[in-house]
Amino acid sequence: xxxxxxxxxxxxxxxxxxxxxxxxxxxxxxxxxxxxxxxxxxxxxxxxxxxxxxxxxxxxxxxxxxxxxxxxxxxxxxxxxxxxxxxxxxxxxxxxxxxxxxxxxxxxxxxxxxxxxxxxxxxxxxxxxxxxxxxxxxxxxxxxxxxxxxxxxxxxxxxxxxxxxxxxxxxxxxxxxxxxxxxxxxxxxxxxxxxxxxxxxxxxxxxxxxxxxxxxxxxxxxxxxxxxxxxxxxxxxxxxxxxxxxxxxxxxxxxxxxxxxxxxxxxxxxxxxxxxxxxxxxxxxxxxxxxxxxxxxxxxxxxxxxxxxxxxxxxxxxxxxxxxxxxxxxxx
Amino acid sequence: xxxxxxxxxxxxxxxxxxxxxxxxxxxxxxxxxxxxxxxxxxxxxxxxxxxxxxxxxxxxxxxxxxxxxxxxxxxxxxxxxxxxxxxxxxxxxxxxxxxxxxxxxxxxxxxxxxxxxxxxxxxxxxxxxxxxxxxxxxxxxxxxxxxxxxxxxxxxxxxxxxxxxxxxxxxxxxxxxxxxxxxxxxxxxxxxxxxxxxxxxxxxxxxxxxxxxxxxxxxxxxxxxxxxxxxxxxxxxxxxxxxxxxxxxxxxxxxxxxxxxxxxxxxxxxxxxxxxxxxxxxxxxxxxxxxxxxxxxxxxxxxxxxxxxxxxxxxxxxxxxxxxxxxxxxxxxxxxxxxxxxxxxxxxxxxxxxxxxxxxxxxxxxxxxxxxxxxxxxxxxxxxxxxxxxxxxxxxxxxxxxxxxxxxxxxxxxxxxxxxxxxxxxxxxxxxxxxxxxxxxxxxxxxxxxxxxxxxxxxxx
Numbered sequence: 001x002x003x004x005x006x007x008x009x010x011x012x013x014x015x016x017x018x019x020x021x022x023x024x025x026x027x028x029x030x031x032x033x034x035x036x037x038x039x040x041x042x043x044x045x046x047x048x049x050x051x052x053x054x055x056x057x058x059x060x061x062x063x064x065x066x067x068x069x070x071x072x073x074x075x076x077x078x079x080x081x082x083x084x085x086x087x088x089x090x091x092x093x094x095x096x097x098x099x100x101x102x103x104x105x106x107x108x109x110x111x112x113x114x115x116x117x118x119x120x121x122x123x124x125x126x127x128x129x130x131x132x133x134x135x136x137x138x139x140x141x142x143x144x145x146x147x148x149x150x151x152x153x154x155x156x157x158x159x160x161x162x163x164x165x166x167x168x169x170x171x172x173x174x175x176x177x178x179x180x181x182x183x184x185x186x187x188x189x190x191x192x193x194x195x196x197x198x199x200x201x202x203x204x205x206x207x208x209x210x211x212x213x214x215x216x217x218x219x220x221x222x223x224x225x226x227x228x229x230x231x232x233x234x235x236x237x238x239x240x241x242x243x244x245x246x247x248x249x250x251x252x253x254x255x256x257x258x259x260x261x262x263x264x265x266x267x268x269x270x271x272x273x274x275x276x277x278x279x280x281x282x283x284x285x286x287x288x289x290x291x292x293x294x295x296x297x298x299x300x301x302x303x304x305x306x307x308x309x310x311x312x313x314x315x316x317x318x319x320x321x322x323x324x325x326x327x328x329x330x331x332x
Numbered sequence: 333x334x335x336x337x338x339x340x341x342x343x344x345x346x347x348x349x350x351x352x353x354x355x356x357x358x359x360x361x362x363x364x365x366x367x368x369x370x371x372x373x374x375x376x377x378x379x380x381x382x383x384x385x386x387x388x389x390x391x392x393x394x395x396x397x398x399x400x401x402x403x404x405x406x407x408x409x410x411x412x413x414x415x416x417x418x419x420x421x422x423x424x425x426x427x428x429x430x431x432x433x434x435x436x437x438x439x440x441x442x443x444x445x446x447x448x449x450x451x452x453x454x455x456x457x458x459x460x461x462x463x464x465x466x467x468x469x470x471x472x473x474x475x476x477x478x479x480x481x482x483x484x485x486x487x488x489x490x491x492x493x494x495x496x497x498x499x500x501x502x503x504x505x506x507x508x509x510x511x512x513x514x515x516x517x518x519x520x521x522x523x524x525x526x527x528x529x530x531x532x533x534x535x536x537x538x539x540x541x542x543x544x545x546x547x548x549x550x551x552x553x554x555x556x557x558x559x560x561x562x563x564x565x566x567x568x569x570x571x572x573x574x575x576x577x578x579x580x581x582x583x584x585x586x587x588x589x590x591x592x593x594x595x596x597x598x599x600x601x602x603x604x605x606x607x608x609x610x611x612x613x614x615x616x617x618x619x620x621x622x623x624x625x626x627x628x629x630x631x632x633x634x635x636x637x638x639x640x641x642x643x644x645x646x647x648x649x650x651x652x653x654x655x656x657x658x659x660x661x662x663x664x665x666x667x668x669x670x671x672x673x674x675x676x677x678x679x680x681x682x683x684x685x686x687x688x689x690x691x692x693x694x695x696x697x698x699x700x701x702x703x704x705x706x707x708x709x710x711x712x713x714x715x716x717x718x719x720x721x722x723x724x725x726x727x728x729x730x731x732x733x734x735x736x737x738x739x740x741x742x743x744x745x746x747x748x749x750x751x752x753x754x755x756x757x758x759x760x761x762x763x764x765x766x767x768x769x770x771x772x773x774x775x776x777x778x779x780x781x782x783x784x785x786x787x788x789x790x791x792x793x
Contacts, residue, residue, distance in 0.1 A: 115649075
């Protein structure tokens with residue numbers, strides 16, 4: 001009897017092991033193989049269709065052309081860096097000579113005046129979008145919480161939010177540009193006007209989804225939790241810190257992720273239209289150049305823009321996982 | 333007559349010593365040319381090959397030699413560029429010759445813009461779409477080898493426009509800016525062929541420039557010309573390089589005439605800055621002019637020997653950014669008209685020869701006459717008015733200071749420049765226009781009387 005039981009258990013163990021292996025295999029295929037298959041099919045279709053689209057700037061760039069452009073963009077970056085080093089060396093020499101001639105000369109080291117490379121543009125865009133987004137968070141979250149807690153405020157502010165929410169960034173852009181150049185006047189500005197314009201446009205557009213989601217999240221808190229807070233007689237700030245924020249984090253983050261996506265898209269458009277430094281300007285410049293490499297370079301930028309957008313979203317998700325107490329509420 | 337002889341020798345000695353003295357003053361002049369007051373500068377440009385002097389002055393280190401740290405930035409269109417210079421985001425820019433003149437006059441945005449440096453001669457062309465070309469071609473006289481006789485006149489275009497009109501359609505062409513060289517060249521060419529390009533009437537608020545027009549002209553930014561024509565919005569355009577050669581490369585149009593053929597050695601772009609800038613930073617202004625003169629000379633040195641290197645620089649994405657071959661086609665002394673019909677035009681782009689960089693008053697006055705001809709200046713003006721306005725905008729005084737200090741520094745020899753002692757700023761009457769009308773900058777009003785189409789003295793719309 002006992003031996004059969006053992007047999008059965010051992011069988012179940014091996015079966016279980018097989019099952020586990022099977023499961024993890026299917027998981028692996030699901031996680032790795034399927035995306036790889038999807039991407040390969042996409043690349044295949046892309047290269048096929050690319051060949052059959054003829055534009056006045058040559059064929060539509062296929063995957064090969066784009067990969068080639070990535071390496072040439074990197075090469076350009078390296079050459080430009082070398083030029084920059086030489087520029088600084090020349091400048092130091094010149095400054096020394098001037099100082100020798102005139103000891104009162106105010107020798108400054110000036111930033112490199114050459115062109116911004118593709119990598120520089122990526123960094124510029126990332127900084128701009130982060131600053132714009134952080135500014136939006138600083139305004140939107142407190143406003144959203146206030147609206148969520150107070151019905152009257154909500155009623156007063158909601159119409160404004162609803163009207164501004166669907167406005168395209170491109171409509172804001174001329175206004176922002178004019179206002180910035182009128183108000184932000186300084187001989188030695190800390191940040192450039194173009195940076196401020198792009199940043200404010202991003203802020204204006206990523207504000208609204210965050211305000212709405214935060215206020216909805218806050219107003220939808222379980223009444224039990226609110227009652228607990230009432231029983232304990234928590235002060236307003238403690239109430240917000242201990243009850244409101246933890247309970248509404250999932251909604252707030254949904255709003256933030258939505259906003260960040262909007263912010264990234266808005267930024268590229270704003271840079272393109274206002275010729276502000278960044279990836280958008282890169283795309284527009286290449287379009288204007290109309291060289292035989294232009295389309296491939298734009299396609300390379302498109303891939304990079306998409307990839308960065310994806311990474312930003314993942315990063316937000318990680319932060320959300322970190323800060324939510326209810327891990328089940330986090331959905332990819 | 334010994335005393336006479338001795339006086340003669342004395343006089344000769346005097347002349348000699350004064351010459352020495354003069355060169356001395358030149359030397360001391362260069363020594364007094366102080367350090368630049370403003371070292372960090374930002375210049376704007378439009379993606380056209382004639383921005384080359386700015387790019388070369390940067391790449392060859394001429395700006396740095398003057399102690400200037402210059403950032404060069406492409407601008408979206410001429411309006412944005414002009415506003416940038418006016419509001420101070422740009423310290424100077426590659427400008428259409430008409431822009432400083434119009435701004436100073438108050439046509440469009442009013443601002444005191446000056447130019448110490450003329451950037452180039454020629455460099456533009458008129459391109460028509462393939463379809464228009466097919467219709468024009470039968471009307472053009474042919475040479476023995478079957479290629480069209482040049483210059484192609486607008487007479488051959490006239491039947492095409494009439495045909496379109498009888499079909500109830502309008503003939504449309506693009507140019508780059510209301511006060512651009514291209515607008516006036518296109519108008520000149522059309523009018524010389526009996527096609528009315530339309531009047532402006534700013535005093536009535538009509539700045540479309542289409543009153544009485546047989547050909548409707550409108551503004552399109554240079555880099556967008558080829559795609560706008562490809563889309564069928566316009567039938568042709570007048571623009572600088574590389575956008576005509578690009579039409580040939582893309583197989584979407586045919587350049588029919590260059591501005592060299594419309595008016596031989598016509599002044600084209602200038603380097604513009606505000607009068608306030610030049611006043612506040614005199615050394616900086618002279619120094620940047622020095623750098624630009626050196627760059628222009630480099631571009632023309634040894635019979636265009638440096639052009640291939642220049643084309644390579646211009647084809648970088650931060651400058652013009654078009655393909656090497658496209659830019660090289662016009663900058664290295666040839667010009668491709670109809671595909672395969674490549675002809676030698678050694679002076680298609682002139683940066684330094686023929687005193688190209690000297691800001692002549694007569695050049696400014698020619699633009700003013702055309703503004704009057706097409707109604708942008710709505711009332712009669714005296715010859716003196718033309719002269720006064722020209723001397724307010726064109727500043728040979730700054731140019732001469734820069735040139736003399738270059739001579740003193742032995743960077744460029746004096747014979748490469750006009751004789752500054754005698755130069756009046758007026759070129760001798762110019763004959764080489766497509767309609768053979770002679771232009772004398774000293775008599776703008778008399779010049780206007782010579783045209784069949786265009787406003788004359790006493791005309792007001």
